Amino acid sequence: MTVTLQTVPVIAFRADASRQIGTGHVMRCLTLADTLSDQGVVCHFLCRPHDGHLIERIESHGHTVHQLPLDEALVQGKRFGTDGANVPAHACWLGVPWEVDAEQSSRVLACLRPDWLVVDHYALDARWEEIVAAPGCRVMVIDDLADRSHCAEMLLDQNLGRCAADYADLVQKSCHLQLGPTHALLRPEFSEWRNASLARRQNVRLQRLLITMGGVDTDNITSQVLYVLNRCRLPNDLEITVIMGSTAPWLDAVRYQAQKMRNPTKVVVDVDDMARRMTESDLAIGAAGSTSWERCCLGLPTVMLVLADNQTAIAQHLHAAQAAINIGSIESSNWENQLERVVAEVSANPLQLRVMTERAASLTEGQGVWSIVNYLLSGG
Incomplete structure (x- = not known):
């Protein structure tokens, strides 16, 4: 199966792996990136080098990885947002406050100027997405939880039993939903x-x-x-x-x-x-x-x-x-x-x-x- 490209887009991925997070988020993004790369797309990853990261694995597939700095003082202090009562349930997986991650990611993305940004991270929500998505950059979110809002044009949740009503109050009505295992990202x-x-x-x-x-x-x-x-x-x-x-x-x-x-x-x-x-x-x-x-x-x-x-x-x-x-x-x-x-x-x-x-x-x-x-x- 092939897709005809009119232009060669750049697509960026924001995902992490670690001993706490596991490897699944990066691996399914890597599946998507590999398939896109076969179509001539240039793929970049933004990752933080947590203990148990998969940065070398991503690079071995021919994709560029932009490492976001890991602040051990912030990790040990467990400061994961300016408003501790209003952060995603998995905020600690990020390793830094989401505002810091948004600022660091924005600097990288400003240079890359991607056509799409794919976000697969339980610690990020609509606030982060609104900040980092520059004009002309469209956002796709990969989620499994339906527990936080998103500012995305497209959302994938590959879980069995998932329905549009689960995201009715979490995304805009114009957001294109791909739901269920039929859309699962398999190699x-x-x-x-x-x-x-x-x-x-x-x-x-x-x-x-x-x-x-x-x-x-x-x-x-x-x-x-x-x-x-x-x-x-x-x-x-x-x-x-x-x-x-x-x-x-x-x-x-x-x-x-x-x-x-x-x-x-x-x-x-x-x-x-x-x-x-x-x-x-x-x-x-x-x-x-x-x-x-x-x-x-x-x-x-x-x-x-x-x-x-x-x-x-x-x-x-x-x-x-x-x-x-x-x-x-x-x-x-x-x-x-x-x-x-x-x-x-x-x-x-x-x-x-x-x-x-x-x-x-x-x-x-x-x-x-x-x-x-x-x-x-x-x-x-």
Whole structure:
């Protein structure tokens, strides 16, 4: 699929990654930037170098990164806005007051003069967007929470169950909304592997289990999952693969736990073939974050854990659609027992795997990035 450009636009992205934020915001922006770059667009990222940032990863894809200074004194002092009662719930993720970030970002954007600014940050809202968007620069927001106002021409919320009414009081009526997993920003590899993945699930039993708790997993849930699996009655020929990011603070602990597993278990880091690995897996145990849509595209049955509040709605909607099994929050006292029970049930019931495959695959075909690219490059 190609898009014909009349001119070559410049598009800027404001997104961060860190041990606290995770990697999902930057990674989905990177998916969009890579697709735009393939169409000849020049993409720039504005990022703050938090602990666990992905700046080198972005640069390795050929995009320019403009690093915003990180003021450790402000971070330690937790001063995140001039009006502490009127800042987004995730204001601390920014690392500086939003006014400071707006001033610093504005200086960079004044030099870049982008046609579009894509904002994917829970700590930013309409006030920041109004300041940084110079005349001629249009704003696209990527959101999941619907908990703050935005000054944007376009807004993407890829979550299942999201509807226009959720943003009725948060954006202008003229704002173009792209809602639901049909528009999820997935790398092309997922749609490319989709047919092969669905084909191999016609007659499947549990032989390959994939564990993905996000790129960071600050609470070391992966080790706890492995501990639970080691006491489960699993098929003797089951193989387990754990995927983690290189910035994950508990990586060594996970590797140690993997060595103690009864079933063969390998830990792989910073993979560049996630779609293939998902395709070759029969079941996933994973967080209910943005990776959910990758699994849905490939029809990969999933047992989901809720690692953060913003994942609760995703898990509930996918469970209701029978596209995955939600065992709830890790804050629950019995999630480990729930996990043990569900894995045993799924292992003994291949039909349940097939039902999840059909329901999950119906939610997205992995072409969502093109609906966004076409809008950005067509002038809206």
